[in-house]
Amino acid sequence: MITSAGQSLHFMFMIWDAQTEQLLPVNVAGPMRVYNDESLVGRPGRPWPMISQGMGFHFGDNRQFASDGHSGSLPEEGTYEVELQLRPINDSVVRKTGQFAGRFEETVTATFEFEFTQEKLETVNERTETFDEQRRGSAAAAEPMSGGKMGRNMPAMVLPPAEEYPGELLGQSVDGNPPNSHDAEFVVSYLDDSRLAPDDTGYLLVSPRTPYNRIPLPEITLSVEGVVDGELTETIDDELGHHYGIPADLGESASFDLVVDSPPQVARHRGYQTAFLNMPPMSIER
Numbered sequence: 553m554i555t556s557a558g559q560s561l562h563f564m565f566m567i568w569d570a571q572t573e574q575l576l577p578v579n580v581a582g583p584m585r586v587y588n589d590e591s592l593v594g595r596p597g598r599p600w601p602m603i604s605q606g607m608g609f610h611f612g613d614n615r616q617f618a619s620d621g622h623s624g625s626l627p628e629e630g631t632y633e634v635e636l637q638l639r640p641i642n643d644s645v646v647r648k649t650g651q652f653a654g655r656f657e658e659t660v661t662a663t664f665e666f667e668f669t670q671e672k673l674e675t676v677n678e679r680t681e682t683f684d685e686q687r688r689g690s691a692a693a694a695e696p697m698s699g700g701k702m703g704r705n706m707p708a709m710v711l712p713p714a715e716e717y718p719g720e721l722l723g724q725s726v727d728g729n730p731p732n733s734h735d736a737e738f739v740v741s742y743l744d745d746s747r748l749a750p751d752d753t754g755y756l757l758v759s760p761r762t763p764y765n766r767i768p769l770p771e772i773t774l775s776v777e778g779v780v781d782g783e784l785t786e787t788i789d790d791e792l793g794h795h796y797g798i799p800a801d802l803g804e805s806a807s808f809d810l811v812v813d814s815p816p817q818v819a820r821h822r823g824y825q826t827a828f829l830n831m832p833p834m835s836i837e838r
């Protein structure tokens with residue numbers, strides 16, 4: 553998807569597994585190159601992991617299009633070809649389990665074309681959503697775009713609600729909300745038996761997400777301190793989705809702190825610029 557940001561185009565990519573139709577909220581973007589008639593336009597560069605209320609987790613980059621004989625920073629009208637390299641998902645960075653185990657091991661290149669016309673740019677600009685004045689200043693989020701609006705069948709870009717996770721939910725408030733830290737919600741579930749942990753050991757699953765839209769928050773360094781100690785492993789699993797996990801055996805009334813060692817290393821679109829940054833630890837008790 554392309555939207556205009558000032559005098560450049562903002563390219564946004566969502567990457568999912570065709571086999572399971574699941575979004576892969578993992579930093580895999582390599583260099584992106586844009587061509588017009590086989591000649592490179594703009595600089596090649598690597599899109600960043602980002603979150604936006606409408607698009608959820610994606611990769612994005614702004615491109616200016618000044619080229620020989622064309623001084624504007626928007627492209628000339630015409631057809632452009634885009635090449636985006638996707639890097640392997642390395643198990644030492646993000647653990648791959650279930651149907652994802654052993655996959656995404658090679659660098660691949662995705663290519664597609666787009667037409668740029670002034671008319672298309674105006675259509676995109678018209679889609680910009682503005683909140684009523686009465687709603688400004690109160691906490692909320694814009695609706696995530698659905699597949700239909702994006703013009704194709706897209707996988708879900710949001711995570712399931714807490715009650716859809718297996719295991720025993722921990723740290724829920726009396727109203728049934730998951731623990732939170734600087735606006736992010738952390739679904740914490742204890743599975744006393746899981747294929748993601750060694751035999752006879754339980755598993756602690758933590759799924760951080762944005763409030764309202766349940767957009768996954770990747771690239772966090774998370775650890776636990778207390779009856780269980782250690783850093784959680786960022787994991788993608790076809791059944792349990794994107795989460796952070798650690799093998800753990802939690803007895804009755806076991807308590808620990810969930811500590812955010814570094815907040816999500818993602819760029820933020822409008823509405824998220826000041827959220828999920830200074831994240832105090834959460835005290836959890838079974």
Ligand SMILES: [Cu+2]
Binds near residue numbers: 562563602613
């Ligand atoms: Cu973006």
